[in-house]
Amino acid sequence: MEIAASIGRLTLYRIQVLGRSGIFIFSAIVQAFLPPFRISRLIKEIDFIGSKSFLIIFVTALFTGMVLGIQGYYSLSQFGAEAALGIMVALSIIRELGPVLCALMVTGRAGSAITAELGIMKITDQFPALEMMAIDPLKYVVSPKIIAGIISLPLLTAFFDLIGITGGYLVGVNLLGVNEGAYIGKLVAAVTFKDVYGGIIKSLCFGLIITWIATFTGYTAEATTEGVSRATTNTVVLTSLSILIVDYILTSLLL
Amino acid sequence: MIRVENLVKQYGGITASNHLNCRFEKGKVTVILGGSGSGKSTLLRQLTGLEKPDEGSVYIDGRDLTTLSRKQLFDIRKKMGMLFQGSALFNYMNIFENIAFPLREHTKIADNIIKTIVTMKLEMVGLRGTEHLMPSQLSGGMMKRVGLARAVVMDPHVIFYDEPTSGLDPISTGVIGKLIKDLNKALNITSIVVSHDIESCFKIADNIILLYYGEIIAKGTVEEIRNSTDERVKQFIHGEPEGPIPFTRTAKNYLDEILYD
Numbered sequence: 027m028e029i030a031a032s033i034g035r036l037t038l039y040r041i042q043v044l045g046r047s048g049i050f051i052f053s054a055i056v057q058a059f060l061p062p063f064r065i066s067r068l069i070k071e072i073d074f075i076g077s078k079s080f081l082i083i084f085v086t087a088l089f090t091g092m093v094l095g096i097q098g099y100y101s102l103s104q105f106g107a108e109a110a111l112g113i114m115v116a117l118s119i120i121r122e123l124g125p126v127l128c129a130l131m132v133t134g135r136a137g138s139a140i141t142a143e144l145g146i147m148k149i150t151d152q153f154p155a156l157e158m159m160a161i162d163p164l165k166y167v168v169s170p171k172i173i174a175g176i177i178s179l180p181l182l183t184a185f186f187d188l189i190g191i192t193g194g195y196l197v198g199v200n201l202l203g204v205n206e207g208a209y210i211g212k213l214v215a216a217v218t219f220k221d222v223y224g225g226i227i228k229s230l231c232f233g234l235i236i237t238w239i240a241t242f243t244g245y246t247a248e249a250t251t252e253g254v255s256r257a258t259t260n261t262v263v264l265t266s267l268s269i270l271i272v273d274y275i276l277t278s279l280l281l
Numbered sequence: 282m283i284r285v286e287n288l289v290k291q292y293g294g295i296t297a298s299n300h301l302n303c304r305f306e307k308g309k310v311t312v313i314l315g316g317s318g319s320g321k322s323t324l325l326r327q328l329t330g331l332e333k334p335d336e337g338s339v340y341i342d343g344r345d346l347t348t349l350s351r352k353q354l355f356d357i358r359k360k361m362g363m364l365f366q367g368s369a370l371f372n373y374m375n376i377f378e379n380i381a382f383p384l385r386e387h388t389k390i391a392d393n394i395i396k397t398i399v400t401m402k403l404e405m406v407g408l409r410g411t412e413h414l415m416p417s418q419l420s421g422g423m424m425k426r427v428g429l430a431r432a433v434v435m436d437p438h439v440i441f442y443d444e445p446t447s448g449l450d451p452i453s454t455g456v457i458g459k460l461i462k463d464l465n466k467a468l469n470i471t472s473i474v475v476s477h478d479i480e481s482c483f484k485i486a487d488n489i490i491l492l493y494y495g496e497i498i499a500k501g502t503v504e505e506i507r508n509s510t511d512e513r514v515k516q517f518i519h520g521e522p523e524g525p526i527p528f529t530r531t532a533k534n535y536l537d538e539i540l541y542d
């Protein structure tokens with residue numbers, strides 16, 4: 027009885043939190059499209075989430091592409107199909123690895139930082155301070171981060187795809203001797219609009235998920251140092267899991 | 282002027298505001314005094330509209346805060362200033378930008394005039410020359426003074442102070458106290474101070490409201506409070522451990538607890 031009751035309470039609590047986070051994100055997005063518009067805030071956030079992630083995305087993409095080049099070559103050469111290496115690398119990256127790895131890297135780099143930033147603002151009463159200055163904290167702090175996430179992730183993913191495919195090319199063509207024309211030619215012929223479109227849809231969703239979880243977790247963090255450090259960890263775990271689960275759902279819907 | 286009528290606020294089983302009635306007059310410094318947990322912050326949050334009471338009303342210049350829309354509330358807040366207990370400066374902005382922030386958000390004042398205004402406010406709190414520093418580079422007392430400069434930058438009609446002197450050294454305490462008093466006189470505004478510090482409270486207050494576990498147990502001028510014959514008031518202002526205000530507030534009898542629990 028006791029156990030059943032506490033499971034029930036916990037479930038109810040979880041549903042409440044989910045509901046509140048839904049209202050939270052809905053208001054933040056609505057607020058983003060109401061004046062006054064603070065373009066400089068948005069640019070600052072895009073710089074933080076997007077521009078500052080370029081290097082880490084570059085390295086991740088390059089090595090992912092290079093590994094795919096080696097692994098793909100090894101598998102394909104068993105059927106004498108090395109010429110298809112370009113297609114294999116490109117499709118794996120554009121459809122799956124680009125959006126997912128990009129999102130995971132941004133979660134680690136920017137998601138945790140966003141939660142920590144909001145948590146610190148909460149500890150130091152900066153949200154009520156904004157309220158008292160007649161500024162909506164949700165609109166001022168949260169909305170630009172959400173919009174910046176939705177804008178940045180597709181761009182970072184496109185960059186990831188480009189570098190990843192180049193990495194595969196470097197290994198396949200320059201190191202393992204796959205025919206250059208075959209790598210590029212087959213790739214261009216085989217990648218369809220639907221593949222690219224699917225990748226973009228995924229990255230848009232991931233951009234929303236990352237900033238949504240990071241801001242909500244920070245905004246509702248317990249206002250103590252332990253509370254904020256716990257919230258930061260929660261953000262990384264929760265976001266990473268959500269990305270993998272949502273990726274599965276989107277893949278099955280988009281195929 | 283601010284008038285509070287029959288204000289009630291409960292958290293779970295705790296009554297943090299128990300049918301409060303009081304007024305805060307223009308041109309006067311009113312100190313809300315009480316021990317920790319007596320409901321001072323709760324009252325302040327309701328006065329500023331940061332929190333809605335369960336019952337009762339807060340009238341500011343005749344308008345009931347509790348019935349206003351968010352937009353109307355924001356319009357009133359533009360004429361309010363608040364100094365937070367921890368100063369609540371924006372940690373990613375330097376001192377200049379912190380103080381200029383409300384002006385940049387709510388007015389179209391040109392940059393060179395903003396610079397003049399910020400310089401004047403910093404001069405007022407004695408911190409001219411710190412414009413380019415970040416909040417983390419300042420001491421607690423200095424942060425409070427910057428917070429004060431930011432609170433008055435829009436020329437408010439009401440200023441709220443949450444524990445403005447707690448955690449400060451005696452000199453900073455004196456400086457802040459004098460600033461509160463001088464500002465109030467110079468601008469002829471309504472100043473509302475939350476404090477548990479009796480010493481500095483007597484120095485800056487015109488009127489005092491004494492809270493005790495969610496209820497107002499005394500209100501009046503500094504003289505009236507000082508000369509009060511109420512035992513609870515006497516105990517509080519003299520800081521005596523023994524008296525009608527019990528040191529502990531647990532429900533269980535102490536002996537029962539250690540003997541039978």
Ligand SMILES: Nc1ncnc2c1ncn2[C@@H]1O[C@H](COP(=O)(O)OP(=O)(O)O)[C@@H](O)[C@H]1O
Pocket residue numbers: 292293295296297315316317318319320321322323324
């Ligand atoms: N948000 C809240 N949730 C639950 N209880 C609260 C909350 N805020 C205040 N309280 C309770 O209300 C009482 C008054 O608190 P507060 O107004 O912070 O007192 P003070 O500022 O005088 O120390 C305390 O018992 C406190 O525990």
Ligand SMILES: [Mg+2]
Pocket residue numbers: 321322
């Ligand atoms: Mg308090």
